[in-house]
Amino acid sequence: MFKFYKTLLTLALLWGSVGWAWAQYTVTGKVTDERTGEPLIGASILLQGTTTGTITDLDGGFSITIPTNEGTRLIFSSIGYLTQNVDVAPGVSILNIQLKQDATNLEEVVVTGLATSVKRSNLANAVTSVSSKELLGTTTIQTTDGALYGKVPGATIRSNGGAPGGGISIQLRGISSLTGASQPLIIVDGVYISNASQRTGRASVTGAGGSNQDDGSNRLADINPADIETIEILKGPSAAAIYGTRANAGVIIITTKRGQEGRTTVSLSQDIGFAQPLRLLGVDDWSEEKINFFFPEARRPLELERFRAAQASGTFVDYEDFFYNNQATLLNTRLNVSGGNEKTKFFVSGNITNEDGTVRNTGFDRYSIRANIDHKITNGIRLGVSSNYIRSNTDRGFTGNQNNTGASIGYSIAYVPNYFDLRRNADGTYPVNPYFSENPVAVTDNAVNNSLVNRFIQSFTLDVDLLKTNNSFLKAQISGGLDYLQNSTLIYLPEFLQFQRGQANPGDIFKGNQESFNTNFQAALVYNWNLGSVNMNTSAGLVRLDFENSSIFNRGRGLVPGQTNLQQAAIQEINSEFNSKIQDAGIFAQQEVNWEDKIIGTVGIRWDKSTLNGDPNKFYSFPRASVAFNLANFDFWNVGFMNQLKPRVAYGETAGPVNFGATFTPLGGTNIGGLLGSVVSTQIGNTLILPETARELEFGVDAGFFNNRLSVEATYYIKSTQNNIQNLNLSPSTGVNTTPSNEAELENRGIELSISGTPIESANFRWFSRVMFWKNDLLMTRLGIPTYIAGAFGSGLGTFLYAEGYSPTTIVGSPANADNPGGFTFWGDAQPDFNMSFYNTLSLFKGLELSFLIDWKKGGDNINLTSFLTDGGGTTNGWFDDDNGDGIPNGRQRPPAPHNNAGRWVQDASFVKIREIGLYYTVPRTTLNSWFSNTVQNLKVGTSVNNAFLFTDYQGYDPETSTFGAQAIANNVDIAPYPTPRRVFFHLTIDF
Amino acid sequence: MKNVKKYFASALITAAVLASCNPLQLDDVQDPNNPSVGSVANDATPQQIQFLITGLESRHRGYVTNISQAWNTFGREIWYLNASDPRFQTDWLGQNGRVPDRSYFGFGSTGGGSWASPYQAIKQADVLILAAQNTNLIPETSKSAVNGFAKTIQGYQLMIPANFVYENGIRVDVADPLNPGPFVPYAQALDVIKGILDAGDADLAAAGSGNFPFTLTRGFAGFNTIAGLRQVNRAITARLNAYRKDWQGVLSALDQSFMNLGGPLQLGPSHPYGAAPDIFNPLFYIPDAAINTIIVVHPSVLDDATPGDLRVQNKFFERTTPVTVTTDAGALVGTHQDARWASNTVSIPFIRNEELILLKAEAHANLNQPALAVEAINIIRNAAGIGDYTGATTTEALIDEILYQRRYSLWAEPWGHRWIDARRYGKLSEIPTSYDGGAIFTQFPHPQAELNWDEYSGN
Numbered sequence A: 001m002f003k004f005y006k007t008l009l010t011l012a013l014l015w016g017s018v019g020w021a022w023a024q025y026t027v028t029g030k031v032t033d034e035r036t037g038e039p040l041i042g043a044s045i046l047l048q049g050t051t052t053g054t055i056t057d058l059d060g061g062f063s064i065t066i067p068t069n070e071g072t073r074l075i076f077s078s079i080g081y082l083t084q085n086v087d088v089a090p091g092v093s094i095l096n097i098q099l100k101q102d103a104t105n106l107e108e109v110v111v112t113g114l115a116t117s118v119k120r121s122n123l124a125n126a127v128t129s130v131s132s133k134e135l136l137g138t139t140t141i142q143t144t145d146g147a148l149y150g151k152v153p154g155a156t157i158r159s160n161g162g163a164p165g166g167g168i169s170i171q172l173r174g175i176s177s178l179t180g181a182s183q184p185l186i187i188v189d190g191v192y193i194s195n196a197s198q199r200t201g202r203a204s205v206t207g208a209g210g211s212n213q214d215d216g217s218n219r220l221a222d223i224n225p226a227d228i229e230t231i232e233i234l235k236g237p238s239a240a241a242i243y244g245t246r247a248n249a250g251v252i253i254i255t256t257k258r259g260q261e262g263r264t265t266v267s268l269s270q271d272i273g274f275a276q277p278l279r280l281l282g283v284d285d286w287s288e289e290k291i292n293f294f295f296p297e298a299r300r301p302l303e304l305e306r307f308r309a310a311q312a313s314g315t316f317v318d319y320e321d322f323f324y325n326n327q328a329t330l331l332n333t334r335l336n337v338s339g340g341n342e343k344t345k346f347f348v349s350g351n352i353t354n355e356d357g358t359v360r361n362t363g364f365d366r367y368s369i370r371a372n373i374d375h376k377i378t379n380g381i382r383l384g385v386s387s388n389y390i391r392s393n394t395d396r397g398f399t400g401n402q403n404n405t406g407a408s409i410g411y412s413i414a415y416v417p418n419y420f421d422l423r424r425n426a427d428g429t430y431p432v433n434p435y436f437s438e439n440p441v442a443v444t445d446n447a448v449n450n451s452l453v454n455r456f457i458q459s460f461t462l463d464v465d466l467l468k469t470n471n472s473f474l475k476a477q478i479s480g481g482l483d484y485l486q487n488s489t490l491i492y493l494p495e496f497l498q499f500q501r502g503q504a505n506p507g508d509i510f511k512g513n514q515e516s517f518n519t520n521f522q523a524a525l526v527y528n529w530n531l532g533s534v535n536m537n538t539s540a541g542l543v544r545l546d547f548e549n550s551s552i553f554n555r556g557r558g559l560v561p562g563q564t565n566l567q568q569a570a571i572q573e574i575n576s577e578f579n580s581k582i583q584d585a586g587i588f589a590q591q592e593v594n595w596e597d598k599i600i601g602t603v604g605i606r607w608d609k610s611t612l613n614g615d616p617n618k619f620y621s622f623p624r625a626s627v628a629f630n631l632a633n634f635d636f637w638n639v640g641f642m643n644q645l646k647p648r649v650a651y652g653e654t655a656g657p658v659n660f661g662a663t664f665t666p667l668g669g670t671n672i673g674g675l676l677g678s679v680v681s682t683q684i685g686n687t688l689i690l691p692e693t694a695r696e697l698e699f700g701v702d703a704g705f706f707n708n709r710l711s712v713e714a715t716y717y718i719k720s721t722q723n724n725i726q727n728l729n730l731s732p733s734t735g736v737n738t739t740p741s742n743e744a745e746l747e748n749r750g751i752e753l754s755i756s757g758t759p760i761e762s763a764n765f766r767w768f769s770r771v772m773f774w775k776n777d778l779l780m781t782r783l784g785i786p787t788y789i790a791g792a793f794g795s796g797l798g799t800f801l802y803a804e805g806y807s808p809t810t811i812v813g814s815p816a817n818a819d820n821p822g823g824f825t826f827w828g829d830a831q832p833d834f835n836m837s838f839y840n841t842l843s844l845f846k847g848l849e850l851s852f853l854i855d856w857k858k859g860g861d862n863i864n865l866t867s868f869l870t871d872g873g874g875t876t877n878g879w880f881d882d883d884n885g886d887g888i889p890n891g892r893q894r895p896p897a898p899h900n901n902a903g904r905w906v907q908d909a910s911f912v913k914i915r916e917i918g919l920y921y922t923v924p925r926t927t928l929n930s931w932f933s934n935t936v937q938n939l940k941v942g943t944s945v946n947n948a949f950l951f952t953d954y955q956g957y958d959p960e961t962s963t964f965g966a967q968a969i970a971n972n973v974d975i976a977p978y979p980t981p982r983r984v985f986f987h988l989t990i991d992f
Numbered sequence B: 001m002k003n004v005k006k007y008f009a010s011a012l013i014t015a016a017v018l019a020s021c022n023p024l025q026l027d028d029v030q031d032p033n034n035p036s037v038g039s040v041a042n043d044a045t046p047q048q049i050q051f052l053i054t055g056l057e058s059r060h061r062g063y064v065t066n067i068s069q070a071w072n073t074f075g076r077e078i079w080y081l082n083a084s085d086p087r088f089q090t091d092w093l094g095q096n097g098r099v100p101d102r103s104y105f106g107f108g109s110t111g112g113g114s115w116a117s118p119y120q121a122i123k124q125a126d127v128l129i130l131a132a133q134n135t136n137l138i139p140e141t142s143k144s145a146v147n148g149f150a151k152t153i154q155g156y157q158l159m160i161p162a163n164f165v166y167e168n169g170i171r172v173d174v175a176d177p178l179n180p181g182p183f184v185p186y187a188q189a190l191d192v193i194k195g196i197l198d199a200g201d202a203d204l205a206a207a208g209s210g211n212f213p214f215t216l217t218r219g220f221a222g223f224n225t226i227a228g229l230r231q232v233n234r235a236i237t238a239r240l241n242a243y244r245k246d247w248q249g250v251l252s253a254l255d256q257s258f259m260n261l262g263g264p265l266q267l268g269p270s271h272p273y274g275a276a277p278d279i280f281n282p283l284f285y286i287p288d289a290a291i292n293t294i295i296v297v298h299p300s301v302l303d304d305a306t307p308g309d310l311r312v313q314n315k316f317f318e319r320t321t322p323v324t325v326t327t328d329a330g331a332l333v334g335t336h337q338d339a340r341w342a343s344n345t346v347s348i349p350f351i352r353n354e355e356l357i358l359l360k361a362e363a364h365a366n367l368n369q370p371a372l373a374v375e376a377i378n379i380i381r382n383a384a385g386i387g388d389y390t391g392a393t394t395t396e397a398l399i400d401e402i403l404y405q406r407r408y409s410l411w412a413e414p415w416g417h418r419w420i421d422a423r424r425y426g427k428l429s430e431i432p433t434s435y436d437g438g439a440i441f442t443q444f445p446h447p448q449a450e451l452n453w454d455e456y457s458g459n
Helices: A002-018 A132-136 A202-206 A237-246 A288-294 A297-313 A319-324 A409-413 A440-446 A865-873 A925-932 B002-020 B046-060 B064-074 B116-133 B140-168 B186-206 B226-243 B247-255 B299-303 B310-315 B353-366 B370-383 B395-409 B417-424 B448-457
Strands: A025-033 A044-047 A053-055 A061-066 A072-077 A084-088 A094-099 A109-111 A117-119 A128-131 A155-159 A168-172 A185-188 A228-234 A251-256 A262-277 A328-340 A344-356 A363-378 A381-395 A448-469 A472-493 A508-531 A534-559 A569-595 A599-610 A620-629 A642-656 A667-672 A675-680 A692-705 A710-729 A738-761 A765-782 A788-790 A799-802 A810-816 A824-829 A834-844 A848-858 A861-864 A906-908 A911-922 A938-951 A981-991 B078-082 B293-297 B316-327 B330-338
Touching: A044 A061, A053 A061, A072 A094, A084 A094, A109 A228, A128 A132, A132 A228, A185 A237, A202 A472, A202 A508, A202 A534, A228 A237, A237 A251, A237 A569, A237 A599, A237 A620, A237 A642, A237 A692, A288 A297, A297 B330, A319 A409, A319 A440, A328 A981, A409 A440, A409 A865, A508 A569, A642 A710, A667 B046, A675 B046, A675 B116, A710 B448, A799 A824, A824 A861, A824 A906, A861 A865, A865 B316, B046 B116, B046 B140, B064 B078, B064 B293, B064 B417, B078 B316, B078 B330, B116 B140, B140 B186, B140 B226, B186 B226, B226 B247, B226 B353, B247 B353, B293 B299, B293 B316, B299 B330, B310 B316, B310 B395, B353 B370, B353 B395, B370 B395, B395 B417
Parallel strands: A025 A094, A185 A251, B293 B330
Antiparallel strands: A025 A061, A044 A053, A044 A072, A072 A084, A109 A117, A128 A228, A155 A168, A228 A251, A262 A328, A262 A981, A328 A344, A344 A363, A363 A381, A381 A448, A448 A472, A472 A508, A508 A534, A534 A569, A569 A599, A599 A620, A620 A642, A642 A692, A667 A675, A692 A710, A710 A738, A738 A765, A765 A834, A788 A799, A799 A810, A810 A824, A834 A848, A848 A911, A861 A906, A911 A938, A938 A981, B078 B293, B316 B330
16 A cells, blocks of 8 residues: 555646746655755655655655745655655745654555555554564564464464464454354455365364364465564454455455565575474373382283383383474575566465474475566556465374374374384384284374465456546556365374274275455545645445355275275275356445544445355445544644654444355265155254344544653453344254354453563664563353353363353353353463563664564463373373372273263463564675675575473463364364474664 | 646546456356255256265264264263263263253354254255256156155154154144144154155155165165165164054064074165265274273163173273362263274174164064063174073063163163163163263253244244
8 A cells, every 4th residue: 555655646746847837936855854964765754634745765855846935844764764744935945854763653544445445554554554564574484374473463363273274263352253253354455365275184084073173274374474564453344344245254465575666686595404303291200109009900911011122122212202393394485586676576386384293294385476566558547466376285294183083193192101112113013902903103103184375366456546626636446356265174084094994995085175255346546635734534435255165075995005096996986976067246435524624534345245145135334434533643742752642433334244155054965775865954043144243333442652652552442243143953853953143242342552662772782672462352242042061072072062141252161050051160361361461572772673472361261182182191291190199090080070070171271472572683785795796685594483482270281272273263182282382583684 | 737637638548448357257166176056956867866876875874873872871871071061971971060052162052963954864865856856867766766765764853853752742734844844752753754764665665676775884884785775774763663552563674674583683774984075983992092082881781780791891992080070069980981883993783683673672562462472582692602591481570681682782872772761661760870960861951042933923
């Protein structure tokens, strides 16, 4: 959007230069950085109240002709700097301006409409922006979502596990939906991209269950985070209303880097690093006493014999260490070429991410190439295109839940005592695991869990200036794009594995092909005009979205040894095929009003319809309104130390889409005895289903002190949702179980605080610091259907309560308690009490920079079933200790008494993480010149750590974990996850 | 201004293009994956009726896995050892004081395979009956045949929820998904089932004779005639009448069933299984497989066996390595696995000649006809190689003997015979819990979803 203003300015200059006037004077000068004195290239100078202006040249110089003979005001601005207004009059001919760095981002331009934007100091919403420097400036992070931790107040970001290649969920301002994952809409350069957590089939093959236990990546993982210029996060309906039907859970707008006019820059970056587990727990040692306690009598002689043999040979294997504690190599290479001239600008990037996992034979390879081109067809027609091809190849191994197959490292080793050696025999075979159904060493060495994604994302924007006068312009913007995603998945368990040998058809292969093709198109007219001293920006347009998905999964069992072709299987099965087609259309209109940056108001409305809705032709309307008062810009303002005070209020409505198929009552296909049958579905479609709607009222105040050395943002919101979709349980006696209903209502209330500033700012030392605090309270204000419990693994191991007046994140479980709604005991709540983050950057001398980010989550409980498993197998570290001295070991009497309830596995998942630490040195230009004689423009070296330290009382590898992946509720269940890695890097960047 | 005109012109052209392919126009999106239930509501073709009949056979076997694993555990015919989820042991055996609740493990809030699945078969049969009724594309006799088959399956399936919740009673008026009838007591439910089975028999009678007019799977081989299906219907009725304690009714139903005192004991209709796209026999396990999820023979069945009993030899396979599963309630060791299935594509019978002969013995014993009872018992005993019955011939003694023979003849069949048999004779306390320290359940409460519906609908 910055580009838009800049282009406008350039154009304005050209237009302005056409009509020479007789009364005029010229002002020339230079614009520099206040602190360093370096010239600022490309800073813009605008004549207030007009569209006339210019930009500075390579030396920071400028020259502007004032078309009248009267005094006027010039507005100097540059990206990353505070704007300065300077009054000029005939006679002033030379003007040297020093701009001050915008530490608090008051000047950045924020998207507030589908075709319009506003600068942050005029914003009436708490929109969070994350720049490329904030995103990856401290360390290299594999996926974009993982780089947002601690940078977005109001966001609950949760990693599902530590497997390479992503798997992260983001919930903005609590949850807005009870079904699905309540994940935000993601738009990259105007393209509505897929962030699906796609099926891999792992859970089908390992027996874990549904595809939500596959631990697949969410496909935001495909976007190369280093290509990103900024991310804007519209956290709720008040900011996102203009996005309509799909914006209930917020919108994340990603803008990638674009070429700048000037010298062509070639930038090469290389990261080399390693990963190791952030935290391991250790396994319990065994003794003859423990064996005699643990095993049934008949089994004891054998176990004692094994134990004594291990003692004799000194062979004890810490399986946690054996499987998880491997040093993994991390390599990242990036090459960017950017530049351009007045007519054409380009940014081309190539990226290779090659990162192994800490479990053997796992890793993530991503190859991404991008070309972002901007071209002026004529002065009034501008075309921008962005093309991105990605190939992601992910091996995530076998962790997490399983049933019967033993194809999960953590699940299997929970039951294996450390005196039994599972490691590969000298002859290449593997010992039979007598404690579980599989040898996890054989699985790790030989099984495959691979996902190969080929993806192409293309966007275009065509801006056409239709009308331009001295104080108004009309332009058309046509934009759109496509996202084509193809994912080939492979799960392979070879025929010689222990569990497979015990099957009628040994060897299991599961191959999937998923394709999605999303297109979107938008056409808008934007009219900017001045009504006296009030600037009016009027926009209107239409939006069209199309989503097509298809998936097919095939399975082969009984394999020819070593073969992975489905035709080499005795039993060939089409496991599933599913297709969907969704179409949305919308119309929008928005009016922005700005009175001299003093009062800024916006009203807007969007109407949407969708084929997902019960009535596909009904338009639903989503209004918005907001107003901000920049009190410091009023003439009466005389509080010197406070240079900004902006109370603001915003209201908006959005919706969440209905799931595909909610309106259908299908006859499913089934095969029995060689015949094809049709069976009546257990779900009745609801042909009256409505989209889920949300409305949000947001209040806030932004303040700047001491010439923006210190800035404070405070926001309070009330987001309420209506028509929340959940399955109404029918009487199962009628042979149908569910129908989707629109009964529930939720409410999220929360606060978001951000304080940032530059306590120290001198030529040799600059310290920037930022503290963020946020909390959200979720409540089911209406359920509309009878109280129920759902999610996780049932009441015996902890599940969730859906009851009016409670948060659906409430964890309940056995024993039964008839006095409570839902009939069980309350054990916890998954919702955190609050989150806090603390970010600091210290710039020392010239070129040395140290940054770190601390992320604190207070409260929020997990259901820790990894403990449940290791307690069952006697392998939990300290299992045989007996704290209360009653002769029963701790592992058999976890509190609370009487040691048989679900509360045993509900644990506080508070943590403090040192998320990012980075130390960089930029070699001074003079040194570079003496070394490379002007060929090297910039040289930066550094070292960094991602997930440096974890402080928690939680009894698991990481309090952030979700065996069910991204979920609205039940996203806190811990089952033998892949341990989270600590990542240590060395960095080198050279610009030519 | 010339440029401006040009831009207006191009804007107009753009607008015209937009209008010709209106972006606001949405397609009519139909289910791309399945036909709809509505498509068979009227004028269903014979092919559509055929698909619904095969679908009914598929729904008809929906209960097999859950009942085989769970009810046979309740009656201590087996243990379902499952190292991956200890609740198959702790919860199903009632260890550490666990008692069934409304969303008990393995059954969920809908009752799962013991409640929702049989009712899904009943719904499927209802949809089939309506589809046949509302079409003129099949002859009247075919409609009668379809009705008779559908009601026979409905009668069989309704017994499953009835026995699951026993004295809590079930809904029998379930045709309207948004307006189900009330729960009726067990005895009344059984009478309703009797009516459904009798109506099914009458419909089949009205269908004439010869082959059933649609194709049934190999599970009905030998019974896919109108006469054969009537025999199946009466066999099911005989089982039902035993639960109703209508002993004369048992005998009269058996007379019209496929009971054959000299015939193979295996004779009877079954649920077929096979390779994909079908599903495998869920009770099959490879002998001696090094796995820890498996149905094993309950030790009491081994301990109580009569020496030389061929059923023990043929049905139980002694493993070289026992299966041990440890839970927080201790360890269970399984020494023998199920040997009834030669492969994973073998069909599972759902009612057999052997059961019918035992029903005959039971009816005679209850009608105080000891000689006839012993005669039937001896057919079973001699087939098992343990010789004629020599014990007392009081009704009580004969019932004990019949229940003992049923334990071995009907061992681990997908019905939970021992649990139901012990309950109907007040002998649940005789089922041993000493091997696992658990408890014997009498019945289950209504699934939570049923309560929820009543609360929602205000009933």
